[in-house]
Structure formats: structure tokens, C-alpha cells
Amino acid sequence: MAKILIIEDDKFLRELMIKKLETAGYGALGAVDGEEGIKKAQKERPALILLDLVLPGMDGFEVLAKLKQEKATNSIPVVILSNLGQQEDIDKAAQLGAVEYLIKANFTPGEIIEKIKSIMK
Amino acid sequence: MRISLRAFILGLLAFFVFMGGIFVYLATQVFYHNLLQSAPENTPEELLREATISIAIQQGFIILTMLLLVGGILFFVLTAFVLTPIRKLHAAFEKVGKGDFDIHLPEGPKNEIGDLFHAFNDMTARLKHVKEREVLVNRMKSDFLSLAAHQLRTPLSAIKWTLHMLIEGEMGKLTKKQGEFLSKTQTSNERLIRIVNDLLDVTRIGEGQYLYKQKLVSLEDIVRRAVESYQEEARRKKLKIVLVKPPDSLPPVFADEEKLQLAVQNLISNAVQYTRQGPAAAIEVKISQNANRDIEVAVQDTGIGIPDKQQARVFERFFRASNARRVDTEGSGLGLYLVKNIVEAHGGKVWFVSKEGKGSTFTFSLPCAKTFPGS
Numbered sequence: 496m497a498k499i500l501i502i503e504d505d506k507f508l509r510e511l512m513i514k515k516l517e518t519a520g521y522g523a524l525g526a527v528d529g530e531e532g533i534k535k536a537q538k539e540r541p542a543l544i545l546l547d548l549v550l551p552g553m554d555g556f557e558v559l560a561k562l563k564q565e566k567a568t569n570s571i572p573v574v575i576l577s578n579l580g581q582q583e584d585i586d587k588a589a590q591l592g593a594v595e596y597l598i599k600a601n602f603t604p605g606e607i608i609e610k611i612k613s614i615m616k
Numbered sequence: 617m618r619i620s621l622r623a624f625i626l627g628l629l630a631f632f633v634f635m636g637g638i639f640v641y642l643a644t645q646v647f648y649h650n651l652l653q654s655a656p657e658n659t660p661e662e663l664l665r666e667a668t669i670s671i672a673i674q675q676g677f678i679i680l681t682m683l684l685l686v687g688g689i690l691f692f693v694l695t696a697f698v699l700t701p702i703r704k705l706h707a708a709f710e711k712v713g714k715g716d717f718d719i720h721l722p723e724g725p726k727n728e729i730g731d732l733f734h735a736f737n738d739m740t741a742r743l744k745h746v747k748e749r750e751v752l753v754n755r756m757k758s759d760f761l762s763l764a765a766h767q768l769r770t771p772l773s774a775i776k777w778t779l780h781m782l783i784e785g786e787m788g789k790l791t792k793k794q795g796e797f798l799s800k801t802q803t804s805n806e807r808l809i810r811i812v813n814d815l816l817d818v819t820r821i822g823e824g825q826y827l828y829k830q831k832l833v834s835l836e837d838i839v840r841r842a843v844e845s846y847q848e849e850a851r852r853k854k855l856k857i858v859l860v861k862p863p864d865s866l867p868p869v870f871a872d873e874e875k876l877q878l879a880v881q882n883l884i885s886n887a888v889q890y891t892r893q894g895p896a897a898a899i900e901v902k903i904s905q906n907a908n909r910d911i912e913v914a915v916q917d918t919g920i921g922i923p924d925k926q927q928a929r930v931f932e933r934f935f936r937a938s939n940a941r942r943v944d945t946e947g948s949g950l951g952l953y954l955v956k957n958i959v960e961a962h963g964g965k966v967w968f969v970s971k972e973g974k975g976s977t978f979t980f981s982l983p984c985a986k987t988f989p990g991s
Binding site for chain 2: 505549601
């Protein structure tokens with residue numbers, strides 16, 4: 496069972512996503528902020544990371560840069576799942592090595608799962 | 617400029633005085649020379665006459681010099697106290713005209729010019745204040761809009777995700793009625809998300825931050841997807857969207873796919889929203905290539921149309937026609953504003969034909985990619 500880590504500060508969204516991932520047959524892990532997310536990524540080695548950009552403390556871009564710097568985590572595909580959606584945010588995330596950029600309000604949980612499936616294939 | 621002018625006037629004055637001095641000296645020389653020359657043989661009468669003429673010439677020269685001097689001084693005074701301040705004021709007004717309010721004129725003594733400068737300074741101070749306020753208000757407005765939009769999207773996402781999971785039965789089985797109600801809630805929620813997205817886009821356009829990421833795309837695919845995404849909503853209103861396209865595939869366009877899709881969706885959304893069901897109701901989306909080889913997309917409906925008097929304002933931000941507001945209270949008045957901005961940013965044109973109560977046809981054209989160098 497592939498493990499997926501979701502780094503999201505909004506409790507409700509995090510719980511919904513965890514539930515959706517579990518229903519779809521994945522092992523889901525949650526992290527409230529960047530520090531916890533990086534720690535869990537290093538320890539648990541998830542198959543994919545869903546990353547929010549607006550986070551308390553370290554922001555999502557910093558988290559992404561850190562994940563890509565570390566040997567232990569730099570091969571894990573990172574999907575940005577955020578409500579920021581300006582072209583410069585999208586470009587910056589791509590430049591830092593994110594594989595996909597999804598705006599939360601524009602995707603249903605089902606569509607997000609489809610994206611995850613196609614990336615992990 | 618001012619200094620060189622003053623130096624020129626002073627030079628001119630010195631020149632007048634110098635020339636005057638030479639005239640006086642020469643005149644005196646001529647007078648004495650004549651007097652000495654004529655002295656031995658001339659009669660006293662002749663001598664007197666000669667002397668009178670010489671004195672008259674000398675006096676003439678002196679008067680002329682005085683006149684030139686007075687003229688020069690007058691010119692200097694006029695320049696220093698009237699012309700120069702007016703020139704200063706003129707330059708200052710030119711700056712104001714160009715939007716630079718950071719000017720302060722030296723007010724000097726309390727006279728007409730001083731008062732004028734004082735009034736001018738009051739005016740620029742006020743203009744500067746208004747301008748600063750305007751900049752501040754605009755920044756606050758766009759900060760507020762984008763903050764509100766971002767903050768709104770998070771709870772809207774939570775509602776969207778919950779509704780989807782409920783409707784798909786992931787939280788337990790629903791009755792038919794529950795499902796129907798949740799579907800309606802979902803439609804409202806999607807509408808709200810669209811409005812928030814539109815507001816964000818409009819804010820970015822206002823800030824010049826609406827960036828386009830262009831590549832070669834098929835406008836046909838974009839139109840087909842947009843039609844498909846509204847087919848369900850149209851079906852609920854017992855309408856059908858018909859897509860008409862040429863038998864051969866059209867050349868690609870150089871465009872931002874996502875934004876162009878939004879433009880097409882906005883046109884179709886309006887057509888669906890403002891067309892009432894009925895035997896004659898029809899929505900047609902037609903894609904074709906015109907005589908200039910530009911690709912044209914036309915969205916034709918049999919809806920409420922736009923009143924003649926309001927047609928000029930259709931593409932304005934936040935504008936909604938009076939009959940549209942009666943049919944549907946929820947629109948944001950941003951859809952067509954976005955369409956126009958997006959189409960024009962791609963080097964295209966958008967126009968419409970409409971008759972109140974009969975329907976509207978909105979058409980836009982985009983140059984096909986062959987006309988772009990390097991594509």
C-alpha cells in the first residue's frame with residue numbers, strides 16, 4: 496500500500512483528504528506544518544507528497560526546496576495543492592521541482608486522486 | 617535658462633550704457649572740433665549757430681542714451697518681476713500636467729505674484745494628497761480583494777470536497793431527495809467558486825499581474841471541452857448546446873489554454889444562464905475560419921438579449937444589464953470583462969449582436985498560429 500503524505504495546515508481539509516486517500520486505497524499521513532512534514536517525509540519515505548503553500552512558519556516553497564535538497568527526499572514527487580494560483584507561484588513551484596500544481600477550489604477529491612494515480616503510474 | 621536670460625539682459629544694459637558714453641564723447645569731440653575749426657573766420661552769429669546745432673546734437677545723443685537706459689531698465693524690471701515668475705509658473709504647470717505634484721514655488725514677498733505662487737502651492741499640496749490617497753486606496757482595495765479571495769477559497773474547497781464525497785456515497789448512502797439537494801448545493805458552491813476566481817482574475821488584471829503562458833493549442837479542443845463542461849447544466853434547464861465545426865481540423869492558435877478556456881466558458885455560461893427553456897430555445901457554438909484565416913468562435917443563444925441602450929457598457933467591469941439582473945440575481949458582472957481582456961491580450965477581437973427578447977451572438981476571433989513568427 497503506497498503511502499501519501501499531506502502537508503496542510505487546515506485541519507478539516509487535511510482530514511477530508513486523508514479520508515479520501517484511504518478510501519482510494521492509499522496509506523495517508525498528515526502534517527500540520529513544514530517542519531513536521533519534512534520530518535515525516537524523511538522518516539516515512541512516502542510515495543508522494545501533497546503540499547500546501549500557505550503554511551505557518553516555513554512556507555510551502557521553502558518546504559519544497561528543502562525536500563528537493565535532501566538526498567532522502569529529493570526523489571519523492573511533490574504535488575502542490577494550494578489556493579494560491581498566480582502564474583508566478585506556478586512557475587516558482589515548477590522551478591523548485593514540483594510535478595503538478597493543483598488549485599484546491601478547482602479540483603474535486605476524485606480528480607485529485609486521478610492526478611495522483613497518473614503520477615504514480 | 618533663467619540665469620542666462622538675466623545675464624543677457626545685464627549685458628544688453630551694459631552695452632547700451634557703453635554705447636551712450638561713446639555717443640556723448642564723440643558728440644562733445646565733434647562740438648569742440650567744429651568750434652575750434654570755425655573760430656578764426658566765422659562771424660559771432662555763425663559761431664553761435666554752429667554752437668547751438670552742436671549742443672542740440674549733443675543733447676539729442678544724451679536724450680537717446682537716457683531713453684535707451686530707461687528702456688533697458690524697464691525691460692530688466694519687467695523680466696525680473698513679471699516674465700520670469702510667469703515662466704516659472706508655466707514650467708510648474710507643465711509638470712503638474714504630467715502628474716508630478718512634487719513642486720514648491722518660492723512664495724517671496726506678498727504681492728500679486730507671491731499670492732499666485734501661494735495659491736499654486738496650495739493646489740499642488742492638495743493634488744499630492746489626493747494622489748497619495750488614491751494610490752493607498754487602490755492598494756488597499758486590491759490587497760483586500762486578493763486576501764478575501766484566497767481566504768474564501770479555502771472554506772469553499774472544504775465545502776466542495778465534502779459535497780463531492782457525500783454525493784459519491786463515501787460518507788454513507790443518500791436518499792434520492794438528499795442527493796438532489798446536495799447537487800443543488802454543489803451547483804451554488806461551484807458558482808461561488810467561479811465568482812471568487814473571477815474576482816481574483818480581475819484584481820490581477822487591475823494590477824497588471826495577469827500573466828499569460830502561451831503555447832500552441834487547439835482552439836477546437838478548448839471549445840469542445842467548454843461545451844462539454846456546460847452540457848449538464850444546460851440539460852437541467854432542458855436546453856442543449858450544439859457544437860458546429862468545419863469538417864477539416866483548424867490550425868492551432870498561440871494561446872494560454874487555461875485562460876482561453878475560461879473565456880469560452882464565460883460566453884457559454886452566459887448563454888445557458890440567460891436562455892429560458894422552450895420549443896425555440898437553442899444554443900449554438902460555432903467554430904470556423906474566416907476570410908482573414910483568423911479562427912472565429914461564435915456563441916449564439918435565443919435568450920433575453922441586451923437592451924439597446926445598455927449595449928455599449930456590456931464589457932465594463934461589474935456591469936450587468938437590467939434584464940439580466942431580473943432573471944438572475946447572482947451574476948458578478950465580470951465574465952464579459954474577462955473575455956474581452958483575455959481575447960485582446962491574445963491579439964484577437966470580440967464583438968456581439970443582440971436584440972432584447974430575441975437573443976445574443978457573441979463572437980471572438982483569434983489569429984491562427986501561422987501568423988506568429990517562430991511557431
